[in-house]
Amino acid sequence: MKRRDFLKLAAGSAALSLLPREWALAAQDDWQAAFHAALAEKPWLLGWLGVDQPLLETEALAIEGVWPRELSGSFYRNGPARHEIGTLRYRHWFDPDGMVHRYAIANGRVAHRGRMVATQKYQAERAGGPLRQSYGTAPPGAAPISSGDAVNVANISMLSHAGRLFALWEGGSPYELDPLTLETLGPKVWSPETQGLPFNAHPRKDADGTLWAIGYALTANVLVLYQIGADGTLLRVAPLRFDRVPMVHDFVVTERHLVIVLPPYFADLGSAPTLAESFVWRGSEPARVVVVDKADLTQIRTHEMPAHFTFHYGNAWEDTDGSIRLDFARYADPKIVSETFSAVQRGEWRGHFASHHLMTISPRGAIREEPLLAPAQSGEFPHVDRRRVGRRHRKVTLLLREAFASANHPYFNSLARLDLESGKLERYAFGPDLLPEEHVFVPRGGEDEDDGWLIGTCLDFRRGVTQLGVFDARRVSEGPLAVARLPYAIPLGFHGTFVRA
Amino acid sequence: MRRHSLPALFAGLCLASAANAADLSIEVKGARSEAGTLMIAVYDSAATFRKDGQETVALRVRARASAERITLSGLPAGGYAIAVYHDENQNQKLDTNLAGIPTEGNGFSNGAVGSFGPPEFAAAKLVLGASPTLASVTLAY
Numbered sequence: 001m002k003r004r005d006f007l008k009l010a011a012g013s014a015a016l017s018l019l020p021r022e023w024a025l026a027a028q029d030d031w032q033a034a035f036h037a038a039l040a041e042k043p044w045l046l047g048w049l050g051v052d053q054p055l056l057e058t059e060a061l062a063i064e065g066v067w068p069r070e071l072s073g074s075f076y077r078n079g080p081a082r083h084e085i086g087t088l089r090y091r092h093w094f095d096p097d098g099m100v101h102r103y104a105i106a107n108g109r110v111a112h113r114g115r116m117v118a119t120q121k122y123q124a125e126r127a128g129g130p131l132r133q134s135y136g137t138a139p140p141g142a143a144p145i146s147s148g149d150a151v152n153v154a155n156i157s158m159l160s161h162a163g164r165l166f167a168l169w170e171g172g173s174p175y176e177l178d179p180l181t182l183e184t185l186g187p188k189v190w191s192p193e194t195q196g197l198p199f200n201a202h203p204r205k206d207a208d209g210t211l212w213a214i215g216y217a218l219t220a221n222v223l224v225l226y227q228i229g230a231d232g233t234l235l236r237v238a239p240l241r242f243d244r245v246p247m248v249h250d251f252v253v254t255e256r257h258l259v260i261v262l263p264p265y266f267a268d269l270g271s272a273p274t275l276a277e278s279f280v281w282r283g284s285e286p287a288r289v290v291v292v293d294k295a296d297l298t299q300i301r302t303h304e305m306p307a308h309f310t311f312h313y314g315n316a317w318e319d320t321d322g323s324i325r326l327d328f329a330r331y332a333d334p335k336i337v338s339e340t341f342s343a344v345q346r347g348e349w350r351g352h353f354a355s356h357h358l359m360t361i362s363p364r365g366a367i368r369e370e371p372l373l374a375p376a377q378s379g380e381f382p383h384v385d386r387r388r389v390g391r392r393h394r395k396v397t398l399l400l401r402e403a404f405a406s407a408n409h410p411y412f413n414s415l416a417r418l419d420l421e422s423g424k425l426e427r428y429a430f431g432p433d434l435l436p437e438e439h440v441f442v443p444r445g446g447e448d449e450d451d452g453w454l455i456g457t458c459l460d461f462r463r464g465v466t467q468l469g470v471f472d473a474r475r476v477s478e479g480p481l482a483v484a485r486l487p488y489a490i491p492l493g494f495h496g497t498f499v500r501a
Numbered sequence: 502m503r504r505h506s507l508p509a510l511f512a513g514l515c516l517a518s519a520a521n522a523a524d525l526s527i528e529v530k531g532a533r534s535e536a537g538t539l540m541i542a543v544y545d546s547a548a549t550f551r552k553d554g555q556e557t558v559a560l561r562v563r564a565r566a567s568a569e570r571i572t573l574s575g576l577p578a579g580g581y582a583i584a585v586y587h588d589e590n591q592n593q594k595l596d597t598n599l600a601g602i603p604t605e606g607n608g609f610s611n612g613a614v615g616s617f618g619p620p621e622f623a624a625a626k627l628v629l630g631a632s633p634t635l636a637s638v639t640l641a642y
Contacts, residue, residue: 143612147614148602192596192604195598196598197602219617224599
C-alpha cells in the first residue's frame with residue numbers, strides 16, 4: 001500500500017467528502033446518475049454513497065458524555081464500502097467490497113481504523129484487472145462467476161475465534177485479518193476438503209467455545225456444517241445434500257441441536273445476468289426446518305412450515321419437554337433482498353420490513369409462531385448476550401422501525417431491548433437525522449443479561465459523520481451514556497463483534 | 502488425466518498423421534510455485550472435453566514459476582481446447598473441495614472461465630490450421 005493512499009485525520013476536523021471529486025465529472029452510468037441526483041434530495045442516502053480509501057484512521061475520537069472507563073477492548077464492524085468504481089455503481093447493497101473497522105476503546109478514549117479487506121477480487125481489480133461480477137452486478141465484459149472466492153467481497157460480519165480475527169462473507173472463505181492493523185492475512189483454509197467452500201457470516205459459539213457454522217453451496221446443492229474447536233481447529237465437517245439448497249444466511253444452535261430453516265428461495269444458476277436476478281421465490285412451497293443432532297451430524301429431522309424469509313435469528317433453546325424455541329426477524333418474502341437492497345443503490349427506497357417472532361418446534365415437528373412486536377413495529381439485527389447462545393435468553397436487542405417515530409429517513413429509527421418473558425419493550429428513538437446500525441451487548445462482568453452495555457454505530461447524515469454510542473443495557477430509554485464522533489462518514493454496514501481487551 | 506507416454510519436457514512432439522496442421526504452442530503462465538507438476542491436456546471435441554483418458558494429448562511437465570512453453574507438432578487440423586492444472590501435491594488429480602470446486606490452480610485456453618463451474622469446450626476452443634498457433638493458459642488458484 002502506498003503512503004499517499006493513507007488518509008489520516010485528526011479528531012475534530014471537518015467532515016470530508018471521501019469520494020474523489022473527478023467522479024462527479026466522469027461519464028456516469030444510469031444508476032450512478034440516478035443515485036447522485038437522489039442524494040441531493042435525500043441526504044440520508046449518504047449511508048449508501050460509499051468510500052474508496054484503502055485506509056481510514058483517527059487517533060482520538062471527539063467524545064460527548066462520559067465513556068465508561070471499565071469498557072475496554074475492540075469493537076469490530078464490517079460492511080460494503082466501495083459502492084462505486086469509476087463510473088460503475090454497484091446495483092445491490094451486498095456487492096461493494098468490504099471495509100472492516102476497529103474501534104479501539106481504552107481508558108474512556110476511542111480510536112478508529114478502517115481498512116478495505118484485500119480479497120482476491122479487490123486486489124485483482126486494484127491492480128488494473130477487469131471488474132468482476134458480484135452478487136447483483138455484472139460489469140460490462142466481466143467474466144462469469146467461476147467460484148465463490150473469485151467474487152468474495154468479505155463484507156458482512158466479523159468473527160473473533162481462538163485469538164484470530166476474520167471478515168466473513170457467506171459464499172466463500174473467511175478472510176483472516178490482523179486484529180490490530182486489520183491487514184489482510186488471506187483466505188482461511190480449515191482443511192483441504194473445505195478449501196474455498198461457503199462459510200456463513202453468523203457462526204454460533206457454544207458455552208464451551210465450540211464454534212458452529214454453515215455454508216450453502218449452490219452449485220453442488222450442499223449445505224455444509226462446520227464444527228470448529230475452541231482452539232480454532234476444524235473438528236468435523238458434514239455436507240448435507242438436498243435436491244436444492246436455497247439462500248440461507250443464519251441459523252441457531254441449542255445445547256443439543258443445530259436448527260437451519262431453509263426458505264424456498266432458490267437460484268436457477270445461469271438463468272439471469274446476475275446471481276441476484278437468478279434467485280426465484282417459490283412462495284407456494286414450504287420452508288423446511290432442518291434439525292441436526294450436534295452429537296451425530298447424520299441424525300437429521302426435517303419439518304415443514306409456511307414459506308417465509310429470514311436473515312437473522314436471535315437465539316434458540318430447548319424446553320424441558322424437548323421443544324425448541326427461537327426468536328427471529330420474519331419477512332413474508334425476500335423482497336428486502338430482491339427489491340429494497342437493489343433500489344437503494346439507485347437512490348430509491350422500497351421498504352420491506354421484518355417482524356420479530358418466536359417459533360416453537362415441538363419434538364414431533366409441530367411448528368407454532370407468535371409475533372413479539374406490535375404490528376406498527378418492525379425489527380431487525382437481533383442480538384443477544386453471546387454467553388446465552390444455545391440456552392434460554394430473556395433479552396434481545398433490536399433495531400426498530402417505528403411508524404410513529406419522527407425521522408427524516410426511511411431506515412431504522414430506534415434501539416430496543418425486548419424482554420421475551422414479560423413482553424416489555426424498552427426503547428430509545430434516535431434523532432431524526434441518525435441512521436442506526438446493529439448494536440451489540442457487552443457484559444460488564446456479572447451473569448445478568450442486563451448487566452452491561454450496548455455498543456453500536458449511527459450515521460449522522462446531517463453532520464456527515466459516523467458516531468459510536470454506548471448505552472447502559474438497563475437504561476436504554478435514557479439514551480447513550482456517551483457518543484464518540486468520527487470526522488468522516490462510513491457507509492452503512494452490517495455486523496460487528498466486541499472483543500474484550 | 503493420464504500421463505502421456507511421450508517425453509514431454511520442452512520436446513517438440515510429433516504425432517503421426519496424414520493431414521497435419523501447423524505447430525500448436527501452449528504457454529502456461531501464473532504457476533504460484535515450482536512444487537509439483539503442470540498437467541496439460543488437449544481435447545478435440547466437446548464429447549471428450551475434460552474427460553479422463555480421452556485427451557488428444559496429455560502432458561505433464563515440472564512446474565516452473567516462469568511461463569512454460571511447449572510446442573506440439575503433427576496435430577491434425579481442427580478445433581482444440583486446452584485444460585491445465587497445477588498438481589502441486591503430485592497426487593495425479595485435480596483436487597476439489599466437498600462441493601467439487603477445484604482447490605488447485607487451473608486454467609483453460611482462450612482464458613475461458615465457466616459460469617459456476619468449468620467452461621464449455623466451445624469457449625476454450627481454438628482452431629488450428631495452416632499457421633502456427635500460440636495458446637496461452639493462465640492458471641488461477
